[in-house]
Amino acid sequence: MLHHLRKFMYSTSKALPLEQLTRWGLHNTAVIRNASTPELYEIHAMNPFSADPETRQGSISNTGAMVAYSGKRTGRSPKDKRVVLDEQTEQEIWWGNVNIPISKKSHNLLEQIALKFLNTRPRLFVVDGYAGWDPQSRLRIRVFCTRAYHALFMQNMLIKPTNEQLKKDFSDDVDFHIFNAGPMAAPKLVEGVGSETCVSVNLTDKKMVILGTQYAGEMKKGVFGVTHYMFPKQGILTLHSSANEGEDGDVTLLFGLSGTGKTTLSADPKRKLIGDDEHGWSDNGIFNIEGGCYAKCVDLTYEKEPEIYDAIKFGAVLENIEFLSKDSREVDYNNISITENTRVSYPLDFIPGAKNPAVGGHPKNILFLTCDAYGVLPPVSLLTPEQAMYHFITGYTAKVAGTEMGVKEPVATFSACFGEAFLPLHPTLYATMLADKMKQHGTKCWLINTGWSGGKYGVGKRMSLKNTRSIIDAIHSGELANGEFDNFEIFNLRIPKRVTGVPDQILHPKNTWTNKSEFDRTLRSLGEKFQQNFQKYQNKASPEVINAGPKL
Ligand SMILES: Nc1ncnc2c1ncn2[C@@H]1O[C@H](COP(=O)(O)OP(=O)(O)O)[C@@H](O)[C@H]1O
Numbered sequence: 001m002l003h004h005l006r007k008f009m010y011s012t013s014k015a016l017p018l019e020q021l022t023r024w025g026l027h028n029t030a031v032i033r034n035a036s037t038p039e040l041y042e043i044h045a046m047n048p049f050s051a052d053p054e055t056r057q058g059s060i061s062n063t064g065a066m067v068a069y070s071g072k073r074t075g076r077s078p079k080d081k082r083v084v085l086d087e088q089t090e091q092e093i094w095w096g097n098v099n100i101p102i103s104k105k106s107h108n109l110l111e112q113i114a115l116k117f118l119n120t121r122p123r124l125f126v127v128d129g130y131a132g133w134d135p136q137s138r139l140r141i142r143v144f145c146t147r148a149y150h151a152l153f154m155q156n157m158l159i160k161p162t163n164e165q166l167k168k169d170f171s172d173d174v175d176f177h178i179f180n181a182g183p184m185a186a187p188k189l190v191e192g193v194g195s196e197t198c199v200s201v202n203l204t205d206k207k208m209v210i211l212g213t214q215y216a217g218e219m220k221k222g223v224f225g226v227t228h229y230m231f232p233k234q235g236i237l238t239l240h241s242s243a244n245e246g247e248d249g250d251v252t253l254l255f256g257l258s259g260t261g262k263t264t265l266s267a268d269p270k271r272k273l274i275g276d277d278e279h280g281w282s283d284n285g286i287f288n289i290e291g292g293c294y295a296k297c298v299d300l301t302y303e304k305e306p307e308i309y310d311a312i313k314f315g316a317v318l319e320n321i322e323f324l325s326k327d328s329r330e331v332d333y334n335n336i337s338i339t340e341n342t343r344v345s346y347p348l349d350f351i352p353g354a355k356n357p358a359v360g361g362h363p364k365n366i367l368f369l370t371c372d373a374y375g376v377l378p379p380v381s382l383l384t385p386e387q388a389m390y391h392f393i394t395g396y397t398a399k400v401a402g403t404e405m406g407v408k409e410p411v412a413t414f415s416a417c418f419g420e421a422f423l424p425l426h427p428t429l430y431a432t433m434l435a436d437k438m439k440q441h442g443t444k445c446w447l448i449n450t451g452w453s454g455g456k457y458g459v460g461k462r463m464s465l466k467n468t469r470s471i472i473d474a475i476h477s478g479e480l481a482n483g484e485f486d487n488f489e490i491f492n493l494r495i496p497k498r499v500t501g502v503p504d505q506i507l508h509p510k511n512t513w514t515n516k517s518e519f520d521r522t523l524r525s526l527g528e529k530f531q532q533n534f535q536k537y538q539n540k541a542s543p544e545v546i547n548a549g550p551k552l
């Protein structure tokens, strides 16, 4: 049966030139490159509902999405990420907690182990695609992996080349390789490896090895990290943001850490989606780095997020969800027994009206989304250019449960550029580029709290999506920029007096707290945390930017 299937499946029309395999010592003969979605579904569904959660391939949902399980790791593993320290990277990289060094020798050992694994699997998938919609600066990415789910995921997340482009751009070398041997544990005996998981990047030789994690997000964020290294060298700023475009062509960027609302809020029926997570800002404007979206689907309902709900169909990949019943294959979005970080990946064009090509002009508005677990930051405030720099470098939010392993409830965190985990270079480099571009294009910047209101986590409630959406509508209509403002104490932010569709009393968060002195204490304590955090940037930031922070 398997033999028959193989003969049937492995068409040679998209075959990879042999030397592109042998140069790595790859001799697996069952190679499938840029497989069609049905082919991937057939392979994927061969082993549904295996008793062993580590190996179960998965199944298909009642709406036609591929359903897959990533095993033990259901979020990214930032503590297990390594970057090769060599002559080139030694001076360039922002070494520390985010970029943990590993020797070239160890990386090469991991690569050899991964290649052995790829050689011994029943089949090897190759995914070739672009990162970046701007033809002038796009990167050619090649992924080797052994699970149909990973192949479909990356075929969604990279920009799909036509058969002609495949021949022209992907026959020789490419710009970056990913060797995904995720189902195999990392050998702890290799120096520099800290656990059974290791994601090791060699920025000089442009390759990445994944061992001991099958969480698909590791691949897409791996590509993002590389663009953060390569694009700024060409004057292109990389952004951990979503982007959309209004009827008049005005572009908005929505920055934010995981779970703050980039994907949810950028899917807006009144605006065209450019992308939900990763963008570049060049002299030509904004371009999406990806070909697809990767949305959280915990508690998803049609009523709250119709565009995302409807995107869960044939060609989408649902990761780590449970069914309401196995008979119906209907998905239970409220079930978090596997993880809170249930996800769905789908191509951009699954969102009605998404832009193709996914590019836009220079942004008119930038929204910093922060999910404040203390419930003291206002739902919206307008930032001066100096405050914009301060808050960009600070990158305050609460990490919500799920996306990173080990986070169980919201934890206040400061993540530079709203994406510290993906920055190979020092944050002030990206912050300076942002300041220059904002100044050049007259971009306005707003801080939006999509987190708690009426008290901290456990006491208050998450800001309603309806109110956040009304706030964003009022930014887009120009109502807020032209309206009146009050001053918000300690942080000295301008908060609007009124926003259409939003109750006046929630605009100043103190009004939503029953215990006012507790509010004052919590606000002051958050201000202190900001100041403490900013100390590490004190000698690199200008006095104006330092002065734009909270005053106690
Ligand atoms: N006020 C709000 N604004 C944005 N998202 C909210 C809000 N309240 C609840 N949410 C939920 O928070 C999650 C945001 O996730 P997502 O948009 O995928 O974040 P990101 O793309 O930034 O990682 C979604 O599950 C969304 O339903």
Ligand SMILES: C=C(OP(=O)(O)O)C(=O)O
Pocket: 075, 076, 217, 218, 221, 256, 257, 258, 259, 262, 277, 294, 403
């Ligand atoms: C997929 C990820 O990003 P986000 O949560 O921002 O979508 C991730 O960080 O693993």
